[in-house]
Amino acid sequence: MKKSNYIFLYNNEFIDLLNLIKLLIKKRIIPLNIKNDKYQANLFEETLKLDYEQDDNIINEIIKASSKEVFNTIYKIFLSNKDDKEIIIYYFLLQSFKYKNKIFYMRNLCGVNEALKITKYVEHETHKFKGFLRFKELKGNILYAEIEPENNILFFVSKHFQRRLKNEYWIIEDKKRNLLSIYDKNKFFLTSTENFTLMQKELSECEEDVLELWKSFYKTIAIKERTNERCRMNFMPKKYWKYIIEMSDEIEKNS
Amino acid sequence: MDLKEKLTILADSAKYDASCSSSGSNRKSNGIGNTAVAGICHSFSADGRCISLLKILLTNCCIYDCKYCLNRRTNNIKRATFTSLEICSITMNFYRRNYIEGLFISSGIIKSPDYTMNLIIDAISLLRNKYHFGGYIHAKAIPGASDVLIKKLGLLVDRLSANVELPTEEGLKLLAPNKESDKVDKIMNYVNKNKSNKFVPAGQSTQMIIGATSENDLDIMTKSSKLYENHKLKRVFYSAYIPVNKDNLLPTLDKPPLLREHRLYQADWLLRYYNFKVDEILDKDNPNFNLLLDPKANWALKHLEEFPKEINTCSYLDLLKIPGIGVTSAKRIISSRKYFTIDFKDLKKMGIVLKRAKYFITCNKKYFTSENMFNKKIIERNLILEETIEKNTNIEQLTLFK
Secondary structure (H helix, E strand, O other), X not given: OEEOOEEEEEOOOHHHHHHHHHHHHHOOEEOOEEEEOOOOXXXXXXXXXXXXXXXOOHHHHHHHHOOHHHHHHHHHHHOOOOOOHHHHHHHHHXXXXXXXXXXXXXXXXXXXXXXXXXXXXXXXXXXXXXXXXXXXXXXXXXXXXXXXOOOXXXXXXXXXXXXXXXXXXXXXXXXXXXXXXXXXXXXXXXXEOOOOOOOOOOEOOOHHHHHHHHHHHHHHHOOHHHOOHHHHHHHOOHHHHHHOHHHHHHHHHHO | OOHHHHHHHHHHOOOOOOOOOOXXXXXXOOXXXXXXXXXXXXXXXXXXXXXXXXXXXXXXXXOOOOOOOOOOOOOOOOOOEOOHHHHHHHHHHHHHOOOOOEEEEEOOOOOOHHHHHHHHHHHHHHHHHHOOEOOEEEEXXXXXXXXXXXXXXXXXXXXXXXXXXXXXXHHHHHHOOOOOHHHHHHHXXXXXXXXXXXXOOOOOEEEEEEOOOOOOHHHHHHHHXXXXXXXXXXXXXXXXOOOOOOOOOOXXXXXXXXXXXXXXXXXXXXXXXXXXXXXXXXXXXXXXXOOOOOHHHHHHHHOXXXXXXXXXXXXXXXXXXXXXXXHHHHHHHHHHOOOOOOOXXXXXXXXXXXXXXXXXXXXXXXXXXXXHHOXXXXXXXXXXXXXXXXXXXXXXXXXXXX
């Protein structure tokens, strides 16, 4: 394998990244970095766009050459907000072709610990949002939630609510990425807010009352003698408060 | 009385129960909802405790007069009782909006244990059968209720539990004269014998109040250990006593004994996951936990002859005895060392926290610093220092509340 001084570009999609990595490994190139094609290179950096295949079958190839667990891992890394995720995926894949599932125990290898840490981070945030996400009922019996997670976890969160609220219509909007997940009591699909506009977001008649009921429950359930702000903040960081509706009074109080 | 006021009264009365877990069940339903084996926390209240379930009493009316309890008969407080319909409506409205993972319902005793149990059963069957609610339900069994009713309730809920409340019979006689511990025992026995995928799938738990009576930590842990052994309890919760009533029989405290509660949770973990026995961590000469050091570190310092342990060769159970090494870390070490020899640098890469552990291990026969630093006094001083810093900067208690 030979080191290259180029930053290789791919077309922003996961499939593109995988096809590029396949080509790089085939050509025995260790890239300096891999970035999507919106990347703004600085004066000292050189970028290169290779003519890689556009092959959807790459997913099966990768699973065959490594394992399903490895594939799930790199997909989660791809959905993370980490800057260097592409090159981390490259190293992780390269080594997992050799070690298969043993890779998960070989944190001493280059980049493996980093990769597994990011995976955990994405999984952890997914788990948090299974709890922190709040639906509001809109007119027409549609449940609507807004989120702003650090990582792009809309798909994983949607899978959870597909099972849990299977007899409801719901929509989850990732405000950070302008993505929507729309569920029609059967399947959910992800789309960009450019393709789909929510015509009305008017709340249903009982919504305010339910919210008030919940807020008063939230306040009541705390034991005064045990007040522990730090502990609360630890488990429920402030960055998530914006959409956790029972926290709206706290936000006002603090601002 | 409007619904909001009712909810405030009946949540306020229910909040002293420490249990919040929504884990251990894998329920699926055709209606709304399911449960997550790992449990899900939906919010955290200002005291840092997790809010997972709608924690309420069916009623705060009670024929009993337990000294420590806010709802005791002789207290002059506002009383309220939910109808089944109200309980269903709040639960469904909260659940659909993803405020909660399910319902946790307990109750004061009206008329008789059986009468009260029937009210709870009515509410929950309505929720399960008419509203097709498939989320998590934890119900308190009323001590003294008949087996038929316990069976009926157990088939509807995920977790059924009865509170021990006080660790010893004497304590109970003193503060809760209407409660008898053998009635609680009877429920636990029944649940344990009949537990299945359909009957109380998430198992049972209980709670003890800490610091209202004169028991020492050894009494408490002995009781817990018996409960785990005899009734296969999933959890024992410890609840630092908070004075809500004035009574000559009750102690006066400035602050609830939170650190003591924390130590009990740590020790509880040692019993359940680390293969420790009560008599290893406490004995007649030292019947209470060291408030300066966590129970495992405290034990390790007393058994320094067993250390340092070699990370690359010692057994899984030995790894678990190292302060600062938990179940995840121990498993990670075991599966990694098959493939390479671990040194200190690798431990860090593996995400293993060395803050406490480093004093008690060798990696590839090397100690982290000069070997003459392996000395009880030095280690003890450093550990206490670390713990104090930790406490001042963060977490303190409740990190175990899952």
